[in-house]
Amino acid sequence: MLKHKHNHDECIESALEAAQKICEERETRFTPLRRRVLELVWSKHQPITAYEVLDLLSEGQKRVAPPTVYRALDFLIEEGFVHRIESLNAFVGCSDPEHKHQGHFMICTKCSNVTEMNEKSLHDVIKKAAKENGYTYENSILEIAGVCENCRN
Amino acid sequence: MLKHKHNHDECIESALEAAQKICEERETRFTPLRRRVLELVWSKHQPITAYEVLDLLSEGQKRVAPPTVYRALDFLIEEGFVHRIESLNAFVGCSDPEHKHQGHFMICTKCSNVTEMNEKSLHDVIKKAAKENGYTYENSILEIAGVCENCRN
DNA sequence: TGATGGGTTGATATTTTATAACAATCAGGG
DNA sequence: CCCTGATTGTTATAAAATATCAACCCATCA
Ligand SMILES: [Zn+2]
Ligand SMILES: [Zn+2]
Ligand SMILES: [Zn+2]
Ligand SMILES: [Zn+2]
Numbered sequence: 001m002l003k004h005k006h007n008h009d010e011c012i013e014s015a016l017e018a019a020q021k022i023c024e025e026r027e028t029r030f031t032p033l034r035r036r037v038l039e040l041v042w043s044k045h046q047p048i049t050a051y052e053v054l055d056l057l058s059e060g061q062k063r064v065a066p067p068t069v070y071r072a073l074d075f076l077i078e079e080g081f082v083h084r085i086e087s088l089n090a091f092v093g094c095s096d097p098e099h100k101h102q103g104h105f106m107i108c109t110k111c112s113n114v115t116e117m118n119e120k121s122l123h124d125v126i127k128k129a130a131k132e133n134g135y136t137y138e139n140s141i142l143e144i145a146g147v148c149e150n151c152r153n
Numbered sequence: 154m155l156k157h158k159h160n161h162d163e164c165i166e167s168a169l170e171a172a173q174k175i176c177e178e179r180e181t182r183f184t185p186l187r188r189r190v191l192e193l194v195w196s197k198h199q200p201i202t203a204y205e206v207l208d209l210l211s212e213g214q215k216r217v218a219p220p221t222v223y224r225a226l227d228f229l230i231e232e233g234f235v236h237r238i239e240s241l242n243a244f245v246g247c248s249d250p251e252h253k254h255q256g257h258f259m260i261c262t263k264c265s266n267v268t269e270m271n272e273k274s275l276h277d278v279i280k281k282a283a284k285e286n287g288y289t290y291e292n293s294i295l296e297i298a299g300v301c302e303n304c305r306n
Numbered sequence: 307t308g309a310t311g312g313g314t315t316g317a318t319a320t321t322t323t324a325t326a327a328c329a330a331t332c333a334g335g336g
Numbered sequence: 337c338c339c340t341g342a343t344t345g346t347t348a349t350a351a352a353a354t355a356t357c358a359a360c361c362c363a364t365c366a
Contacts, residue, residue, distance in 0.1 A: 029343080031343070033344075064344095064345085065345070065346060067344085067345080067346085068344065068345070068346095071344080
C-alpha cells in the first residue's frame with residue numbers, strides 16, 4: 001500500500017536520528033520515552049491513534065497510562081516531529097522536521113495512507129487568502145480526502 | 154466581536170428559511186428537532202460544541218441525550234447546513250448552504266470568531282495540488298488560525 | 307380501517323479521546 | 337550531597353462520540 005517501496009526500518013531510523021540531532025541543537029530533551037513514542041508513530045507508516053501508541057508502548061511491560069503517551073506526543077508535536085491529523089484524531093511522523101510547520105495532508109479514503117505536502121506555493125496561496133480576508137496568518141491545517149494513485153489501479 | 158454588525162435574529166431566520174426551502178426541494182425532512190438544532194448552532198455566531206447545543210436544547214425540558222444532538226447534527230452536516238470545525242470539535246452554520254461543499258475557515262485565535270471562505274480560486278488550487286500528488290480529489294478541510302481584523306485593532 | 311414498514315426520536319450504556327491533579331523520580335548545578 | 341526544575345508515574349475524571357434497542361410517527365395500501 002505504500003506509495004513508494006522503501007526500507008521502512010531505515011525510514012524510521014533516519015527520522016529518529018534527525019529528531020535526536022534537532023533536539024541537541026535546540027537543547028531539548030529527546031528522552032528514551034519520547035524516542036520510543038516517535039519510533040512507534042513511525043512504525044505504522046500511516047496515521048496512528050494515541051491509544052494505539054499506548055497499546056504498543058505497553059507491550060511486554062506494565063501498561064502505561066494515557067498521560068504518558070499524550071505528553072510525549074505533545075512534545076513531539078511541539079518540536080515538529082509529529083503532526084496531528086485532525087480529521088482522524090491520529091498522528092503521523094513529519095517528513096520535514098527541520099522546518100517547523102503545521103502539516104498539509106492528503107488522506108486516501110481507500111487505504112488510509114497519508115501524504116504530507118511540503119509545497120511552498122500552496123502554503124503561500126493559503127497565507128494570501130488569509131491576508132485578503134483580513135486575518136494575520138498564524139498557521140493552518142489542510143486535509144484533503146481523496147483516492148491515491150495505488151488505490152485507483 | 155462580530156466582524157460585521159448585523160441583526161443576528163434576521164441572520165438566523167434566513168438560515169432557517171433557506172434550510173427549509175432546500176429540504177423541500179430535496180424532499181428531506183426538516184423536522185422540528187433538526188430545525189431547533191440548526192437554530193441553536195446559529196444562535197452563537199461562533200463555533201459551538203455538540204454538548205453546548207445539548208445544554209441549550211435541554212433548557213426548560215427533560216434533558217436530551219447526546220445521540221439526539223449528534224443525529225441532528227449529522228443530518229445538518231449531510232445536507233450542508235452546518236460544518237464541523239475539526240480543530241475545535243465544534244460546529245458552525247454554513248454561509249452558503251445552496252452549494253454543497255466542505256468548509257474552508259479562518260479562525261481567530263483571540264476572539265474565536267470564524268469566517269467561512271467560499272473562494273473558488275482557493276478551492277481550485279487545493280484540487281490542483283491533490284491532482285499533482287496523484288490523488289483523486291474528494292473533499293478537503295482547511296482551517297487557518299490567525300488574528301482577525303477587529304482583534305488587531 | 308388497521309396492518310405494515312421506513313424514518314425519526316427516546317433511552318441506556320458504553321467507547322473513544324483527552325486532561326487534571328498530585329506524587330515520585332531523575333538530571334544537572336551549586 | 338542537596339536543591340531545583342523537568343520528566344514520568346498514577347489515579348481519577350472530563351469531553352466527545354457511538355452502539356443498541358425500544359418507542360413513536362406517519363404515509364401507504366390491503
Ligand atoms: Zn511536516
Ligand atoms: Zn490509497
Ligand atoms: Zn459552507
Ligand atoms: Zn478576532
